[in-house]
Amino acid sequence: xxxxxxxxxxxxxxELPERTRADDRLLLVSSxxxxxxxxxxxxxxxxxxxxxxxxPGCEPAPRAPxxxxxxxxxxxxxxxxxLSGYGHPTLRTPHLDRLAADGQRWTSFYSPSPVCSPxxxxxxxxxxxxxxxxxxxxxxxxxPNDPTGLPDDEVTLAELLREKGYRTAAVGKWHLGEQxxxxxxxxxxxxxxxxxxxxxxxxxxGFSFEETLQAVVEERVDxxxxxxxxxxxxxAEPKLEYWNVPLWRSTLTEEGAADELVERPTDxxxxxxxxxxxxxxxxxxxxxxxxxxxxxxxxxPHTPLFRSEEFVGSxxxxxxxxxxxxxxxxxxxxxxxxxxxxxxxxxxxxFTSDNGPWLTMLQNGGSAGPLRDGKGTTFEGGMxxxxxxxxxxxxxxGQTVSELGTALxxxxxxxxxxxxxxxxxxxxxxVDLGPVLxxxxxxxxxxxxxxxxxxxxxxxxxxWKIHRVTEGAYSMPPAxxxxxxxxxxxxxxxxxxxxxxxxxxxxxxxxxxxEVDEHLASFEPATPLFDLRLQAAVP
Numbered sequence: 001x002x003x004x005x006x007x008x009x010x011x012x013x014x015e016l017p018e019r020t021r022a023d024d025r026l027l028l029v030s031s032x033x034x035x036x037x038x039x040x041x042x043x044x045x046x047x048x049x050x051x052x053x054x055x056p057g058c059e060p061a062p063r064a065p066x067x068x069x070x071x072x073x074x075x076x077x078x079x080x081x082x083l084s085g086y087g088h089p090t091l092r093t094p095h096l097d098r099l100a101a102d103g104q105r106w107t108s109f110y111s112p113s114p115v116c117s118p119x120x121x122x123x124x125x126x127x128x129x130x131x132x133x134x135x136x137x138x139x140x141x142x143x144p145n146d147p148t149g150l151p152d153d154e155v156t157l158a159e160l161l162r163e164k165g166y167r168t169a170a171v172g173k174w175h176l177g178e179q180x181x182x183x184x185x186x187x188x189x190x191x192x193x194x195x196x197x198x199x200x201x202x203x204x205x206g207f208s209f210e211e212t213l214q215a216v217v218e219e220r221v222d223x224x225x226x227x228x229x230x231x232x233x234x235x236a237e238p239k240l241e242y243w244n245v246p247l248w249r250s251t252l253t254e255e256g257a258a259d260e261l262v263e264r265p266t267d268x269x270x271x272x273x274x275x276x277x278x279x280x281x282x283x284x285x286x287x288x289x290x291x292x293x294x295x296x297x298x299x300x301p302h303t304p305l306f307r308s309e310e311f312v313g314s315x316x317x318x319x320x321x322x323x324x325x326x327x328x329x330x331x332x333x334x335x336x337x338x339x340x341x342x343x344x345x346x347x348x349x350x351f352t353s354d355n356g357p358w359l360t361m362l363q364n365g366g367s368a369g370p371l372r373d374g375k376g377t378t379f380e381g382g383m384x385x386x387x388x389x390x391x392x393x394x395x396x397x398g399q400t401v402s403e404l405g406t407a408l409x410x411x412x413x414x415x416x417x418x419x420x421x422x423x424x425x426x427x428x429x430x431v432d433l434g435p436v437l438x439x440x441x442x443x444x445x446x447x448x449x450x451x452x453x454x455x456x457x458x459x460x461x462x463x464w465k466i467h468r469v470t471e472g473a474y475s476m477p478p479a480x481x482x483x484x485x486x487x488x489x490x491x492x493x494x495x496x497x498x499x500x501x502x503x504x505x506x507x508x509x510x511x512x513x514x515e516v517d518e519h520l521a522s523f524e525p526a527t528p529l530f531d532l533r534l535q536a537a538v539p
Contacts, residue, residue: 067164067291068391069347070414071334074123074295074407075327076116076173076198076302078386079357081369082324086386088367090316091324095332096351096388103349103390104399104437108491110406110448111355114375114382114473116198117141117175117530118451119354119407120297124156124176124187126411126422126430128451131523134176135454136530140376142175143209144201146533149177150187157411158188160420161293167286170194171278172297185250185257189295192250193278199268199299199306205242206230213534235364238304240265247271268306271299272323276330280337287341293414296334297354298327303361320364345393348417352407353385360474372497376473378450378457379497395437402492403436403443404460413437427523447515454528459516463492466502466512486513 081088085097085105112122113129118141121134129135132154142149150156158168170184170192177183178196185192207215207227215224234242247266250259279296286292300306301323308326315321331351338347357366359374359381368374368381375382387405389395412430415422422428429449435441450458457469466486472478488502488509502509 069292071294071349073351074297075353077358078353079366079368081367091321093328095328099390100388102397103395104401106387106401109387110383112408114355115140123407125154126428128429130525133526133529136528137454139530148529149182156188167290167292169282170295173299183250190252202244205234272326273308303364348391352387356382404445409433465489
């Protein structure tokens with residue numbers, strides 16, 4: 001058991017200027033700059049709740065009847081075409097289909113990034129990675145032994161909700177920092193059970209990440225090719241001993257955050273089942289005590305693919321289908337428990353994916369359905385993902401929504417239903433989807449920026465999308481091309497992005513280019529935190 005003691009509450013109080021209370025949040029009325037002001041806000045809130053409550057992790061305030069529970073279910077590498085409700089011909093997802101039938105199924109919903117870490121950071125902060133630093137220009141995601149993670153001055157959705165009296169738990173893949181100071185329990189979650197990064201990291205079968213970096217620097221092409229072949233074989237027929245991924249449990253206590261290494265290497269065949277059990281335990285513990293926020297980020301169907309014994313061979317869609325159908329089972333378990341506890345009408349449930357399918361994994365990857373390409377790209381298949389919203393009594397049943405939305409918008413949407421104003425000391429990229437969810441109106445989101453490695457590759461405005469840069473995933477075709485005249489697609493007519501109609505609509509190209517210019521001029525990109533590892537590892 002590794003324990004990290006937090007400073008004494010009185011030390012926090014001694015550092016703070018005059019305080020006032022408004023909208024159930026402590027707002028500092030000092031001349032501090034925005035980052036210092038946010039850091040002080042975190043410290044003061046923690047100190048006051050410890051002093052007033054004196055209970056583990058600071059017990060939430062009594063529940064207000066109007067506060068809904070919030071459950072966000074985040075799959076990993078699940079493609080647009082990987083659910084039966086989104087057109088898969090053999091994969092069976094009855095629980096997710098029922099969830100959609102009881103609420104809304106969105107068809108123009110986007111992940112904030114085509115890869116893991118930036119997408120997760122954007123969901124939890126409501127801000128693009130280029131604003132927060134959660135991106136890399138050379139390294140797309142965080143890796144084992146990275147010295148950094150989610151910046152402390154970012155305000156997570158969990159922190160907003162805890163200040164409002166919510167119980168908060170993260171279950172599953174984190175991928176926003178593997179060092180204890182970056183764990184979920186340092187960013188608003190009372191408890192966490194899961195993996196710190198992707199399940200294919202910490203390779204024990206072939207080059208380690210450090211060895212791969214060194215081979216790249218020394219341009220050892222033959223060695224890298226042999227290593228890729230070896231790893232490809234491991235993905236095709238995975239064994240638990242090929243990866244040394246750790247499973248952690250972290251819990252807030254009166255003494256600070258207690259971090260326990262549960263298992264290493266992790267038995268990945270039981271992960272989805274254990275995540276489900278952990279989530280059910282949290283729901284049971286929170287029921288009747290306080291509103292709760294559950295962020296369940298499934299490790300699967302990211303490769304290597306593992307599933308419980310009960311699901312081996314259960315699907316007509318092969319191993320990938322087995323894995324997705326176990327996730328569907330998990331969703332069914334959660335919904336059933338929520339209903340058994342009489343919380344169905346008080347709970348907003350959202351299901352979506354962190355990016356599109358990993359198509360380079362061949363039969364071990366998913367499907368983007370009618371969309372072009374997949375994970376790692378800014379084509380539609382890389383970033384347009386399934387999204388299901390359910391809240392009986394608040395969201396009308398059986399709706400298919402073609403309005404524009406993104407996981408970035410979950411931040412503002414959840415804050416709105418909880419009656420929380422967004423912090424005013426920073427710019428958010430999140431908009432409230434409430435007008436669509438609850439009123440049948442139009443989305444407040446009118447445009448979407450497709451970022452890859454900190455660069456804006458494409459831009460959508462209404463049904464139109466321009467490609468400024470196109471590139472395949474992970475050295476796959478098409479090769480990187482910068483388009484002097486951007487490609488133009490009408491996504492409602494051509495969701496597969498087959499036909500460039502820029503020549504027929506130069507006025508639309510000019511308008512979207514102007515929107516891009518205004519967007520890029522509105523902020524200065526933050527330092528890419530993911531590349532710090534590269535700088536440290538390679539002289």
